[in-house]
Amino acid sequence: MRPTARLFTASVLALIAGPAISQTALSDADVMAIHDRLLTIDSHVDIGSGYGTKRLDPGVINDAQVDLPSMRIGGLDAGFFVVYTPQGALTEEGYAGAALAAEEGYRGILRMLRANPHQIGLATTADEVEALNADGKLVALIGIENAYPLGSTPEEVAEAMTLWANRGATYVSLTHFGHNQFGGSSNPSSARGEGEDPGLTELGRALIESLNRNGVMVDVSHVGPQTTADAIAASRVPVIASHSTVAAVHDNPRGLTDAQLEAIRDSGGVAQITAFRSYIAELDPQVVAATGILRDRLGLNSGADFRAASPETLAEYRREIARIRETFEDVTLAQYLDHVDHAVQVAGIDHVGLSGDFDGGGGVAGWDNAADSPNVTAALLERGYSVEDLAKIWGGNLLRVLREVQAHTTQ
Numbered sequence: 001m002r003p004t005a006r007l008f009t010a011s012v013l014a015l016i017a018g019p020a021i022s023q024t025a026l027s028d029a030d031v032m033a034i035h036d037r038l039l040t041i042d043s044h045v046d047i048g049s050g051y052g053t054k055r056l057d058p059g060v061i062n063d064a065q066v067d068l069p070s071m072r073i074g075g076l077d078a079g080f081f082v083v084y085t086p087q088g089a090l091t092e093e094g095y096a097g098a099a100l101a102a103e104e105g106y107r108g109i110l111r112m113l114r115a116n117p118h119q120i121g122l123a124t125t126a127d128e129v130e131a132l133n134a135d136g137k138l139v140a141l142i143g144i145e146n147a148y149p150l151g152s153t154p155e156e157v158a159e160a161m162t163l164w165a166n167r168g169a170t171y172v173s174l175t176h177f178g179h180n181q182f183g184g185s186s187n188p189s190s191a192r193g194e195g196e197d198p199g200l201t202e203l204g205r206a207l208i209e210s211l212n213r214n215g216v217m218v219d220v221s222h223v224g225p226q227t228t229a230d231a232i233a234a235s236r237v238p239v240i241a242s243h244s245t246v247a248a249v250h251d252n253p254r255g256l257t258d259a260q261l262e263a264i265r266d267s268g269g270v271a272q273i274t275a276f277r278s279y280i281a282e283l284d285p286q287v288v289a290a291t292g293i294l295r296d297r298l299g300l301n302s303g304a305d306f307r308a309a310s311p312e313t314l315a316e317y318r319r320e321i322a323r324i325r326e327t328f329e330d331v332t333l334a335q336y337l338d339h340v341d342h343a344v345q346v347a348g349i350d351h352v353g354l355s356g357d358f359d360g361g362g363g364v365a366g367w368d369n370a371a372d373s374p375n376v377t378a379a380l381l382e383r384g385y386s387v388e389d390l391a392k393i394w395g396g397n398l399l400r401v402l403r404e405v406q407a408h409t410t411q
C-alpha cells in the first residue's frame, strides 16, 4: 500500500537509516509505517471455485484467506492469482478437461478484475506492478500452476504459451501432484503407479524454450528433483520456485534442498518460501487425526471434493479447522521464518521471497490470511532483517527476476 503519511518516529527513521538495529522499541504503528513503505507481494494466491461470483466475491471480506479488503487491511500490495489445474490422465480427454479448467480459473481472475476496477489492476510486467502500486491500487498478476493444460505437441504448447503470455501470465509451474507430459513431480501419483521423477521430457524442453521466448518465468515448485535440475539447465534466464519450503528445516517432497536453493541462486532466480503448515513442520498427530475425522464427516477427502463442496460445507470446515488449531499445537509464523532464514543463509538475501499459498492449503498461526501480513514484517525486523532486506524478500527480488526474464525474450 502506498504510504499516506510519512510521519515516522525517531526509532523508525533510525531503522530505515541503518541495518541490524535492535527493534525492541518498535510499536505496532512503527511496524505498520515500515510495512506500508514496502511493496509487498505474495507469489501464490489460489482462488476458490466460482471466484468472482455470488459464491465467492473477492470484493468483500469473506471466508477466504485473501480478498481485496483484507489485502488493504494487511498492506499486502500484490498477489499472483493462480490458474490451477489438477493433474489428470495424459489422454486427449484429460488434456481437453484441463484446458477447460484453466479457462475457468482465468475467467475467475477476470471477473475479480472487472468487478473491482478501482481497487485492483492486472500487471503483466514489473513496471506495471510499480505503476499500479504508485497509483494506490492493488496489483494482480497471473501465475499458472501446472502446465498440464498447455498442450501435448510442441505446436500446441507454442500456441498456448503465446495466448497465456498475451493474457498476462507471468509464471508457469511445470507440474503439480503427479507427473505430466513435461516432466516429473516432486509428488509422484501413487494412484497412477508413478515412479521417480523421469526428468524433463522433450516436450518439457519445448515448453521451457517457449516460456523463455515469451518472457514467462519458469516455476519449479511442485517439480521433481531431476526435472528441476533439467529445467534450470535448459532455461536461458533465471527460474523461480513460486511456493516451496526448505528440506533442511523440515524434510518433505515440497522442500527445496540446499543444492536446489543454490541452483536457483546461481540461475539468478528466487525461491519464494511458502507458509504451508505440513511443509514447514511435522503436524501434531492429534491435528492430523481430528482433521481426518472432520474430512470424512464432511466428505472432503480430495481436492475435487473441496472444489465441488457447497459454500456452507466449506464454511463449516473452516470453523472446525480453526477449532482444531486452537485446541492442539499449531504451526507458527516463527517456524515458517526458520525456513526463510535457512533459505537466506544458503541462497543469500537477493534470492529469497515470500508466499502464503493462501486458499490452496497455506497459512500458519500468525500469517493465516492477507490481513495478517504486517506480522511477517514485524517478526522479520525482530530477527534482525533490515528494511532494505525486507524490501528485497517482500517483492524486490521477484520483480528483479521478472524484469530479467522479460528483458530476454526473443520476440
Ligand SMILES: [Zn+2]
Pocket: 145, 222, 243, 360
Ligand atoms: Zn501448489
